[in-house]
Every structure is written in C-alpha cells, then in structure tokens.
Amino acid sequence: xxxxxxxxxxxEFLAQVGAFDDPMSLAVNTLLQLRKLVLFDQARIYFLxxxxxxxxxxxxxxxxxxxxxYHGYYSEVDGDRYSATKRAKEKERAMxxxxxxxxxxxxxLALYQRIYVVDWSQEPHDTRFYREHVAPQGIRHSTGLxxxxxxxxxxxxFCLDRTHDAAYSRDDTVMLGLVATHVDNMFxxxxxxxxxxxxxxxxxxxxxxGLTERERQVCTLLVRGMSPKAIAEMFGLSVxxxxxxxxxxxEKLGVSSQLELVAKLSE
Numbered sequence: 001x002x003x004x005x006x007x008x009x010x011x012e013f014l015a016q017v018g019a020f021d022d023p024m025s026l027a028v029n030t031l032l033q034l035r036k037l038v039l040f041d042q043a044r045i046y047f048l049x050x051x052x053x054x055x056x057x058x059x060x061x062x063x064x065x066x067x068x069x070y071h072g073y074y075s076e077v078d079g080d081r082y083s084a085t086k087r088a089k090e091k092e093r094a095m096x097x098x099x100x101x102x103x104x105x106x107x108x109l110a111l112y113q114r115i116y117v118v119d120w121s122q123e124p125h126d127t128r129f130y131r132e133h134v135a136p137q138g139i140r141h142s143t144g145l146x147x148x149x150x151x152x153x154x155x156x157x158f159c160l161d162r163t164h165d166a167a168y169s170r171d172d173t174v175m176l177g178l179v180a181t182h183v184d185n186m187f188x189x190x191x192x193x194x195x196x197x198x199x200x201x202x203x204x205x206x207x208x209x210g211l212t213e214r215e216r217q218v219c220t221l222l223v224r225g226m227s228p229k230a231i232a233e234m235f236g237l238s239v240x241x242x243x244x245x246x247x248x249x250x251e252k253l254g255v256s257s258q259l260e261l262v263a264k265l266s267e
Contacts, residue, residue: 013037014183023156024047027045031158041163043060113146148187209252211252215249218231
C-alpha cells in the first residue's frame, strides 16, 4: 500500500498537472513535474495517432538522432523485442481483455497501471539493440508508462531511463503506478469532454486564421498565462522559436500583445 507521504506527494503533483486541457500539454507537463517524484537521467514521450503511429515526440536528455535511429531501425531489430510501440499494443490488448472480464464501462479500461522495469544488466548483451543502441547511451535501467484515449488506444508513451547504477526501487514503481493511473484518467477525459468555450474559440480561429498546430498549442498556453520561456521549456524549443510563433499568431489574429490576444478570445 502507498504510504501517507506518497499520497501527499501525488496530490501535490496532480494539482500541478491538472490545469492542462490539451492532451500533449498535459503529457509534457506530467513528465516535467514527474522528475520531482521519481529520478531519471533521460526520458522521451512518443505521441501516437489513432493508428498507433508515432507522429511527434518530446525529449529530455536524448538527441533527436538517437530517436530517429530508433524509429527508423532499432525498434525493429532482434524480432521487435524492444519495440516500445509493440509493447504498448500488447498492453492495450491486455487492458481490453481485463475490461471485458470485469465488465468495466467504456473509457475505464484499467484501474491501475502495472509498472515494469528493465534491468539492462540482465538482458542479452549480444543483441544488436543492446550493442548499438542501449550501451552507447549508457542506459542501466528503463521503465515507463502510457496514457490512453477514451477508446483505450495508447496516445502518449513515456520511456524513463537511468544511466547510473541505482535501480528503480519499489517506492519508485508504486509512485509511477499511481501517477500513471490518475493522469491516464485525466488524459482520457480530454478525449470525451466538451471543449471549453475558449478552446472552441481557439479551434475556430485556427481554421479561420490559418494557425498551424504548433501555433494553436502556443496560443492556448499564452492564453493560460504561460510565458514564452516556459513554453519553450515545455516543448523543447528555443525561446527565439517560440517568439517567432508568437509573432505569427499576433499577425494572423490581428493583435499586438498577449493582453489583446486574451481579450480577443474572451469576446
């Protein structure tokens, strides 16, 4: 059973991540806040579409070349044994079977996520995946969690790696299980809730004014009061790039400041 201290930390964590009503923003902020609960040296989030294909990613301490090589080659070597998306599909099937066995209503496919840890010292070292992908990064232990839409399809896949010797403890896996279960419920609801009025307005302006998907995300966070610097940190962008997005948003929506932007969306 989780300790009182763990419940307290979880409640504080959920209060910090619960203000986001966009799935990608919720996932990224979850990872940024998660480091306060469970230590890791590098991490990645893979965002999947409804067909299970990776369409975007968020990286912490991992180069884009590493993930490009992984998606393009290493996820398929050694019989797909270490394919993160394949494992996600297997978990989806298990969750669906469990939902049928327990007669869970639609949108409630799992009550608790089990967290699995890979100790790379115990995995075969003669595989190409280990020799060419894991060992060069110095990864010692890996774990992760997944977030799903209302249909139970994986939409955000977290991979958390440690490059130091300390293994993930039982307290770590308990906390990750709690985080995964509660954030997953929050994440699912974003696919079923009626969008807020402001969310509807942003969506409408996206179509009318030609905002790109990234500009829409930046616009949403600006309206919530986030600074360009904080947005840059969230998406792994340079502050200069975010300011360029802000400039484009202002031009397309005919405003000249963040206050005017908020006022326009509040009309």
